Amino acid sequence: MSKPKVILTRRWPRQVEAKLASQFDATFNENDRPLDQNGLRLALEQADAVLPTVSDRLGADLFAGGSRAKILGNFGVGFNHIDIEAAKAAEIAVTNTPGVLTDATADLAVTLLLMCARRAGEGERELRAGKWSGWRPTHLCGTQVTGKTIGIIGMGRIGQAVARRCHFGFGMKVIYHDDFAGDLQDFPALRISKVDQVFEEADFVSLHCPGGGQNIHLVNERRLGLMMRSAILINTARGDVVDEAALISALEQGQIAGAGLDVFEHEPNVPKALRERENVVLLPHLGSATSETRVAMGMKVIENLTAFFEGRRPPDLVS
Numbered sequence: 568m569s570k571p572k573v574i575l576t577r578r579w580p581r582q583v584e585a586k587l588a589s590q591f592d593a594t595f596n597e598n599d600r601p602l603d604q605n606g607l608r609l610a611l612e613q614a615d616a617v618l619p620t621v622s623d624r625l626g627a628d629l630f631a632g633g634s635r636a637k638i639l640g641n642f643g644v645g646f647n648h649i650d651i652e653a654a655k656a657a658e659i660a661v662t663n664t665p666g667v668l669t670d671a672t673a674d675l676a677v678t679l680l681l682m683c684a685r686r687a688g689e690g691e692r693e694l695r696a697g698k699w700s701g702w703r704p705t706h707l708c709g710t711q712v713t714g715k716t717i718g719i720i721g722m723g724r725i726g727q728a729v730a731r732r733c734h735f736g737f738g739m740k741v742i743y744h745d746d747f748a749g750d751l752q753d754f755p756a757l758r759i760s761k762v763d764q765v766f767e768e769a770d771f772v773s774l775h776c777p778g779g780g781q782n783i784h785l786v787n788e789r790r791l792g793l794m795m796r797s798a799i800l801i802n803t804a805r806g807d808v809v810d811e812a813a814l815i816s817a818l819e820q821g822q823i824a825g826a827g828l829d830v831f832e833h834e835p836n837v838p839k840a841l842r843e844r845e846n847v848v849l850l851p852h853l854g855s856a857t858s859e860t861r862v863a864m865g866m867k868v869i870e871n872l873t874a875f876f877e878g879r880r881p882p883d884l885v886s
């Protein structure tokens with residue numbers, strides 16, 4: 568029997584590509600350039616499985632004409648770049664990679680929190696520019712994190728991992744909002760039923776909810792206005808959760824003290840008004856970017872594909 572044909576939209580870690588090549592008739596994206604809409608359409612027409620990433624937009628129009636592909640093995644946990652309902656209507660299964668990127672992403676959220684609190688980006692830029700004039704008591708004083716309140720929006724795996732780090736690592740008080748999370752057993756955290764209250768009370772608000780749908784612009788002008796002037800916003804979730812224009816104006820008006828952002832509304836474009844600000848830390852969507860995690864994500868895609876083509880239910884079936 569011939570092997571299922573799979574098309575990858577980007578380059579993946581070497582050992583994962585080797586395993587894919589041994590199990591499937593795999594086509595790799597040799598030059599690692601993103602596929603345009605036409606490239607994605609062709610991939611859907613030519614392969615049994617297409618393996619996209621967050622940088623691919625798979626909207627309803629791509630599925631409209633029918634396709635050979637029967638499964639999208641998404642390399643990543645977030646899938647708001649795929650029109651799930653349209654894929655379902657076209658009888659294309661979608662899988663993702665939950666669990667394996669929890670620690671890496673939580674680590675990065677805490678990195679941003681600490682960098683913002685301790686003005687690490689500003690200090691590094693100053694030093695590299697040759698502008699450091701030596702130690703002095705009033706130089707680049709940030710804010711202490713110990714004992715402060717972290718407000719988590721979305722207490723899923725990653726939200727909980729961030730909360731644990733903040734509670735056990737820094738003695739922070741944890742408050743959170745989540746429509747679905749059950750009770751948390753292993754650390755104290757106060758569930759808040761009104762999302763606005765988290766914005767009002769937290770020294771740091773960290774976003775860990777999915778993008779798209781009802782969460783688009785969950786952080787808007789009004790909610791930014793509820794935050795303390797000393798508060799800091801951290802986003803490692805999805806860019807569309809934050810109204811970027813409203814955030815820029817909140818930062819410009821000193822309505823909040825800063826922001827640490829790993830995701831943006833129109834990646835890879837990041838507004839100049841953000842790039843030019845001192846009180847923001849900006850990273851290029853690095854949440855899951857450790858070698859170990861990226862290999863684990865790839866292996867999870869393979870696990871899902873293997874199950875699918877053997878006629879079993881893929882463990883991480885989204886729809």
Ligand code: DGY
Nearest residue numbers: 621642643644645855
């Ligand atoms: C994820 O897994 O959702 C990361 O953001 C990378 O896509």
